[in-house]
Amino acid sequence: NAGVMQNPRHLVRRRGQEARLRCSPMKGHSHVYWYRQLPEEGLKFMVYLQKENIIDESGMPKERFSAEFPKEGPSILRIQQVVRGDSAAYFCASSPTVVDTIYFGEGSWLTVV
């Protein structure tokens, strides 16, 4: 059973470009979460999605950030017009139900230059 798969693992974008991060949850998991980790800090909740639904996006900046989890395909975290402060590790996680253990992917490291 493959774990949570994220790609790309590393992404470099110039200021003003778009970053698109993808996440395939573990097989059988319909609950997906995105967390952000700034250097030397803990992870911060961004958004919680189920198939075709955003359940809670309270941790996401209101502008430039969006997330989706379509009926088919991976979950996407999209950051438009990136700025230097968006440089961070973005982790996707999944669980079979909301009360089960949450498993994390290996992360996507975004560097904005």
Added chain:
Amino acid sequence: GESVGLHLPTLSVQEGDNSIINCAYSNSASDYFIWYKQESGKGPQFIIDIRSNMDKRQGQRVTVLLNKTVKHLSLQIAATQPGDSAVYFCAEKLLGGGSNYKLTFGKGTLLTVNP
């Protein structure tokens, strides 16, 4: 703000010794706690969890202790090995709350195991 915090940012131990990593939480309503291990350049790896109706839980070489009276959580690693070197995070969740999907993480403790 943060409701989970760690007492020490770094911990250095000798190989073979036991390690104890501590965590304080401020939300007395939290009812589920998890320890994650994060190696450099990787994602958090689940180690062990504990629910608030327990005060101790053991895994392979690891033990988590929960003291609800003082809102304290600890992770004990027996016979620490070089492969245990990583950042350890505690995280909390309210299973019974409306946001029962949301983990709140502390900043982490860097464990270094010296050979």
